[in-house]
Amino acid sequence: MLKNNTVQTIRDKALWMRRRAFTMVHDAQLGHPGGDFSAIDIIATLYFGVMHYDPTKPGLENRDRFIMSKGHATGALYTALCAAGYYPEEWLDTYMQPNSKLNGHPNRTYLPGVETNTGPLGHGMPVALGIAIAAQISGQDHRTFVLTGDGELQEGSNWEAAMTAGHRKLETLTLIVDRNRLQQGMGTEDTNGLDPLDEKFRAFGWEAVMVDGHDIGALLDVLAPARIGKGRPLCVIANTVKGKGVSFMENKASWHHGVPNAEQYRIALEELV
Amino acid sequence: MAAPAPQQEGFHDCRDAWARTLEDLAARDPRIVAVVNDSVGSSKLGGFQKTFPERLVNVGIAEQNMVGVGAGLANGGKIPFVSAASCFLSGRALEQIKADIAYARFNVKLVGQSSGVAYGELGPTHHSIEDFAWLRPLDAITVIAPADAWETEQAVRWAAAHDGPVYIRLSRMPVPDLTVKDRVFRPGKAEMVLAGSDLTLIACGTTVHLAAQAAATLRAEGISVRLLNMATLNPLDEEALAAAASQTGAIVTVEEAHIRGGLGGAVAEFTAGHHPVPVERLGFPGFVVTGSVNFLFEHYGITPHGIIAAARRALARKQ
Incomplete structure (x- = not known):
C-alpha cells in the first residue's frame, strides 16, 4: 500500500515534469525534449522515492547526490529540482532566456541542487566516482546516483570511471543508463554499438540489472534498496523510449533537439494527462 | 625516463618542496587528498602514500577520470591535489579541467609536474609548453609557476587555503633559490x-x-x-x-x-x-x-x- 502510494506520487510528479518541461521547450523554442522524456520517470523516481536530501540545505554533507551526466536534458533536471523544492516555479519560465540561471546545460553555481556542471558527454561518471570515493574515505553512507545517456557511453571517460568504481568496490555508487537506443543522429547500435551493455559492466566488476525505465514500481525495486554490504557498484540499464508520453515524439531521433510548433504543443498537452 | 640534470650546489628540485609541503598540510587537515594517474613516483608522493594511504587516490593511467574524480572529491568536501605530468594533466584532461574544474568552480588544485621541456629527449609528446596557453583563459583557475623551492612551498600552502581552482606548474629541473630581501608570496602579484x-x-x-x-x-x-x-x-x-x-x-x-x-x-x-x-x-x-x-x-x-x-x-x- 505504501509502495502504491509512492508509485502514484512519482507518476504525478513525472506527469507534471513532462508538461512543464514541454512548455519550457515550447516557450524557449530550444531544448532536448526527446531525452527529457526518456529520463523523466527515472529522475522522478530518484527524487520522490529514493534519495535523501533537504532542498533548504543543498550543501548538506551526507546528502544523496544525483549527477545528470546527460546535461542537455535540462527540461528533466530543472523540473525535478523545482518539484523537489530547490527553487520556485517562476524560475522555470526563464529557461534559456538572456541571463537566466537555467542555461542550456546545468551550472552548479547558478542553481541550488545541481551537483556539477555537465554538458560535454562523459563527464558525469568520473565526478560521481569522485563523490563516492570521498564518501568512502570519510566513512559516509550516502549514495551517489549518476544518469548517463546510452550514446554517451561511447565516450571513453565513462569506462575509465567504471573500471575504477569496480576496482574500489564502490557499493554506494549507482549508474542508471537511459537506454533509449537513439543518439542525436540515429540508433546507438547503428552508430557504435553498445550491446551487450550489462555484460560489459559485469566484466568491470559491477552488478548490472535491466529494467523498464518507465515502470515506476520496477525502478523503485532496483533503486530503493540500500547498497551497503553489496560490495559492488550498481548499474541499472533502464530501457526507455525517447520522447516517451507524446505519440508523435516517441522513438523519433528528430526529437533529440526538436521543438514543437503551436499545434504540436497543443496535441502533446492533450496527451500528457 | 630522461636522465636527471646534474645536481648543482644550491640547486633544488621543486618537487621535493611540493611533496614535503603537501605531507605537512595533510597532517594538519584531513580534507587534503592526493589524486594521481600512476604518478606517485614522478610526483614524489611516496611519503604521502606511506603516511596517508587511504587519502592517495590512484586512478591509474586515466587522466580524464583523474580530473573528474578531483571535482567529485571537492563536491564531497575534500581538498584534492591532482598531481600528474603536466603534459598529460593539461592536455589529455583539458575538457575536464575546463568544464568540471574551471566552469564548475570546484576547489581542486591541479599540480603539473615536469612541465615545459623537462622530459628532454622524450620529445614533444611529453613536453608541456602549451599548458599556459590552454589554461590561462580559464578565468577561475589561478595559474602559478613558482621560481624556486621556497616559492613552491608558498604556492602549495596558499593553494590549500584558497577556496578555488589552482594550477601549479612545477619542474623536475633543479633551480637555485632566488635572493630577494624580505620575501613575501603574493599570488597574482609580480x-x-x-x-x-x-x-x-x-x-x-x-x-x-x-x-x-x-x-x-x-x-x-x-x-x-x-x-x-x-x-x-x-x-x-x-x-x-x-x-x-x-x-x-x-x-x-x-x-x-x-x-x-x-x-x-x-x-x-x-x-x-x-x-x-x-x-x-x-x-x-x-x-x-x-x-x-x-x-x-x-x-x-x-x-x-x-x-x-x-x-x-x-x-x-x-x-
Whole structure:
C-alpha cells in the first residue's frame, strides 16, 4: 500500500515534469525534449522515492547526490529540482532566456541542487566516482546516483570511471543508463554499438540489472534498496523510449533537439494527462 | 625516463618542496587528498602514500577520470591535489579541467609536474609548453609557476587555503633559490627581484634565475634592468605590467613554454592594449627538436646569453 502510494506520487510528479518541461521547450523554442522524456520517470523516481536530501540545505554533507551526466536534458533536471523544492516555479519560465540561471546545460553555481556542471558527454561518471570515493574515505553512507545517456557511453571517460568504481568496490555508487537506443543522429547500435551493455559492466566488476525505465514500481525495486554490504557498484540499464508520453515524439531521433510548433504543443498537452 | 640534470650546489628540485609541503598540510587537515594517474613516483608522493594511504587516490593511467574524480572529491568536501605530468594533466584532461574544474568552480588544485621541456629527449609528446596557453583563459583557475623551492612551498600552502581552482606548474629541473630581501608570496602579484628603469625582464618558473644572471651582466654594463618574477600568470598583475611598460619602455619575457599564449603572450596582450612598448618574447616556437633539456634551453636561446641578446634588441627598438 505504501509502495502504491509512492508509485502514484512519482507518476504525478513525472506527469507534471513532462508538461512543464514541454512548455519550457515550447516557450524557449530550444531544448532536448526527446531525452527529457526518456529520463523523466527515472529522475522522478530518484527524487520522490529514493534519495535523501533537504532542498533548504543543498550543501548538506551526507546528502544523496544525483549527477545528470546527460546535461542537455535540462527540461528533466530543472523540473525535478523545482518539484523537489530547490527553487520556485517562476524560475522555470526563464529557461534559456538572456541571463537566466537555467542555461542550456546545468551550472552548479547558478542553481541550488545541481551537483556539477555537465554538458560535454562523459563527464558525469568520473565526478560521481569522485563523490563516492570521498564518501568512502570519510566513512559516509550516502549514495551517489549518476544518469548517463546510452550514446554517451561511447565516450571513453565513462569506462575509465567504471573500471575504477569496480576496482574500489564502490557499493554506494549507482549508474542508471537511459537506454533509449537513439543518439542525436540515429540508433546507438547503428552508430557504435553498445550491446551487450550489462555484460560489459559485469566484466568491470559491477552488478548490472535491466529494467523498464518507465515502470515506476520496477525502478523503485532496483533503486530503493540500500547498497551497503553489496560490495559492488550498481548499474541499472533502464530501457526507455525517447520522447516517451507524446505519440508523435516517441522513438523519433528528430526529437533529440526538436521543438514543437503551436499545434504540436497543443496535441502533446492533450496527451500528457 | 630522461636522465636527471646534474645536481648543482644550491640547486633544488621543486618537487621535493611540493611533496614535503603537501605531507605537512595533510597532517594538519584531513580534507587534503592526493589524486594521481600512476604518478606517485614522478610526483614524489611516496611519503604521502606511506603516511596517508587511504587519502592517495590512484586512478591509474586515466587522466580524464583523474580530473573528474578531483571535482567529485571537492563536491564531497575534500581538498584534492591532482598531481600528474603536466603534459598529460593539461592536455589529455583539458575538457575536464575546463568544464568540471574551471566552469564548475570546484576547489581542486591541479599540480603539473615536469612541465615545459623537462622530459628532454622524450620529445614533444611529453613536453608541456602549451599548458599556459590552454589554461590561462580559464578565468577561475589561478595559474602559478613558482621560481624556486621556497616559492613552491608558498604556492602549495596558499593553494590549500584558497577556496578555488589552482594550477601549479612545477619542474623536475633543479633551480637555485632566488635572493630577494624580505620575501613575501603574493599570488597574482609580480615579485620585483631587481628594480630598474631602462628595461624590464619578466620571467617565471625555471627561467627566473637565468634572467637574474642576464640582468647582472647588463647592470654591470650600466643598463638599469628591472626583473619581475611573474609567478602568477592568471590573474595577471596588470599594475606591475603597466608600471614596467611606462617606467622602463621595453620588455623581454622569458619562459619555459611556447612563445604564443603563455607569459609572453599575456604580456603582449596587455601592453598592446594599454601601454604599447617593444616586447621581445623568449620561449619555444613550437615542437622542439630532439635533445636534452639543457641542449633545448641552449638551442632556443633560453639562456643568460640569449636573454641579453633579446634585451639588446628590445633596447634598440625602444630608441
